[in-house]
Structure formats: structure tokens, C-alpha cells
Amino acid sequence: MITLTVFPPMFGETSASSFSTKAIYLMTMAGVPWTRENSSDPRKWPKGKLPAITVDGKVIGDSDGIRAYLEAQGADFDKGLSDLEKSTSRGLIRMAEDHLYYHVMLDRWADDAVWPTIRDAYFADIPKPLRGLITGGLRRNVMKGMHVQGLGRLSPEERLARANQDLEAITTRLWEGPFLFGEQPTLADACVAPVLGGLRSTPVATLLSKRVSEDAVLGAYIDRVDEALGQKS
Numbered sequence: 271m272i273t274l275t276v277f278p279p280m281f282g283e284t285s286a287s288s289f290s291t292k293a294i295y296l297m298t299m300a301g302v303p304w305t306r307e308n309s310s311d312p313r314k315w316p317k318g319k320l321p322a323i324t325v326d327g328k329v330i331g332d333s334d335g336i337r338a339y340l341e342a343q344g345a346d347f348d349k350g351l352s353d354l355e356k357s358t359s360r361g362l363i364r365m366a367e368d369h370l371y372y373h374v375m376l377d378r379w380a381d382d383a384v385w386p387t388i389r390d391a392y393f394a395d396i397p398k399p400l401r402g403l404i405t406g407g408l409r410r411n412v413m414k415g416m417h418v419q420g421l422g423r424l425s426p427e428e429r430l431a432r433a434n435q436d437l438e439a440i441t442t443r444l445w446e447g448p449f450l451f452g453e454q455p456t457l458a459d460a461c462v463a464p465v466l467g468g469l470r471s472t473p474v475a476t477l478l479s480k481r482v483s484e485d486a487v488l489g490a491y492i493d494r495v496d497e498a499l500g501q502k503s
């Protein structure tokens with residue numbers, strides 16, 4: 271039995287973390303026996319991050335490590351895809367995980383109107399008198415990282431314009447079928463939909479949360495993937 275440790279459900283999403291949601295989707299797709307364990311403290315896990323799986327006492331971190339493990343056990347997340355489709359899939363995954371994901375981070379951590387709600391939801395376990403102090407340092411670190419990455423230097427309007435190009439590219443594929451590569455969910459759906467869900471579910475409205483929540487195609491897609499692969503407990 272595999273134990274998957276992930277951040278708990280939040281804001282109506284399968285998990286507070288897009289990568290945790292992705293790992294849950296992969297487990298469902300792989301069809302292996304597994305059980306979910308929620309944790310809000312990633313510090314003792316590989317690289318200080320979640321998700322991670324524990325199999326026969328061995329811990330494997332990172333949603334990509336989990337994908338590789340499941341594939342080694344026989345899972346095929348891209349059944350029926352051509353090599354050309356697989357190369358497009360790789361690009362979509364990078365776009366979601368290494369670009370759109372940072373917009374989720376910035377929407378939640380950088381915006382003074384959003385941050386207090388995020389802080390109190392993510393760090394509810396820290397007693398209130400200490401919460402501001404501890405999370406202030408974490409927030410500064412995140413902002414420093416985003417400044418170095420570059421997106422942290424853009425205004426919300428500039429970020430919307432950047433992210434919009436990705437959202438349109440995703441929508442174009444969805445005109446062709448219910449999932450990114452046709453009738454069945456593939457690895458790309460397990461990676462892309464959670465990030466879109468993260469953008470949509472930021473609990474205080476931002477330019478990007480409105481952009482995604484007002485988009486009927488993207489909204490139906492997020493819900494369709496979660497209905498097929500998600501769980502909320």
C-alpha cells in the first residue's frame with residue numbers, strides 16, 4: 271500500500287497545493303491501492319516539500335518522482351499518445367508548472383489584500399500571536415525568490431497579460447475535446463488542471479482569479495478533470 275502525503279483540501283480544491291492535487295490525480299490514474307495522509311508541515315519531507323509517497327518504508331518526494339515511481343510499476347499516463355503529442359504535452363506541463371504556478375504564488379503571497387486570508391488558512395496551526403512573525407519571514411523569502419525569478423517584478427496587469435497567453439493556448443486545445451489530448455485524461459491534464467484550479471480558487475478576487483473563474487471553457491475543464499480524478503478528503 272502506498273501512502274501519499276499531501277496538503278489538505280482547501281478553498282474547494284482537492285488540495286491547497288497544485289502539486290499535491292497532481293499527485294492525487296496520478297494515483298487515481300495509476301489505479302494502484304493508496305491512501306491519503308494530509309499534512310500542513312512539509313519540513314521533514316524530501317527537499318522540505320510535499321507531495322511525497324511512502325512505500326515499504328521508503329519515501330519518494332516530488333510529484334515527478336511519484337510519476338516516475340508509478341510508471342516503473344507499469345502506469346502509462348499517456349496511453350495512445352503519439353511522440354509528437356507527448357512532446358506537446360511536455361511543453362504544456364512546463365508552462366503550467368514553471369510559469370502559471372508562479373502566478374498562483376504571486377496572487378496568494380504578494381497581494382496585500384489576499385495575503386491575510388492565505389496566511390490564516392495555510393498557517394492556522396501556528397498560534398495566532400506567533401503567526402504574523404513566523405509567516406512574515408516565510409513571505410519575505412517567497413517574495414525574494416519571485417523577484418529573482420522575475421515575475422515578481424511585474425504589475426498585476428502585466429502578469430495577467432503574460433498568463434493570458436498560456437490560458438488561451440490551453441483553451442485552444444480544449445476546443446478539440448474534453449481533455450488536452452482527447453477523450454481521456456493524460457499526464458498533461460493531471461499537471462495543468464490543478465494549476466488552473468489554483469488560479470481560480472484564490473479566496474480573494476485577483477485579476478487572474480477573475481480571468482479563470484469567468485472563463486466557461488477553463489472552468490468546465492477544471493471541474494471535469496477533478497470529477498474524473500479528484501478527491502476532497
Ligand SMILES: N[C@@H](CCC(=O)N[C@@H](CS)C(=O)NCC(=O)O)C(=O)O
Nearest residue numbers: 287288289312319320321332333334
Ligand atoms: N517540484 C515539486 C514542487 C512541490 C512544491 O513546490 N510543493 C510546495 C507546495 S505547492 C511546498 O511543499 N512548499 C513548501 C515550502 O516550500 O516550504 C513537485 O512537483 O512536487
